[in-house]
Amino acid sequence: MVRLPLTPAEVERGRRLGALLRRARGDRPMLDTALAAGVSPETLRKIETGRIATPAFSTVAAIADVVGVSLDAVWAEVSRADPARGSVGVRGIAAS
Template sequence: MVRNPLTADERHRGLVLGRLLQQARGTRSAAAVAYEAGISLDTLRKIERGAIATPAFFTVAALAKALGLDLSELAETLVSADDLVA
């Protein structure tokens, strides 16, 4: 199966998501957040820098829970970020 290339909007949304998660992490270590979310440290780092622009829903949900973020508000913020690019 061949994966379609990401659009500019998807790459931008991935960068915004990464920044939001990094800001929400604050002074907590990436390792501690990754452990609490049940993902690898490498995966969290890739998401935070936008290298994984479209992480799986359950990965984002686990990170949101670990960081105390409301998933609906996070989604609304990402949709608003799409509006800025369009």
């Protein structure tokens, strides 16, 4: 199966997600956070830096739980409008 390249909107959402999770982690060590969430420190690092722009829902949910961020807050951050392109929802579909 061939995976299509990410759209600029998907890449930007990944960056916002990563920044949110990084801020929420605060001073907690990456290793402790990753182990508590059941992911590798490398995976957490890639998510926080936006290199994994579309992580699995279960991964996001586990990390969010460990750092104390609700999934509502995660959704609000990743689905907020891109001022340059208008309102953008999941997979580039315009939100109504």
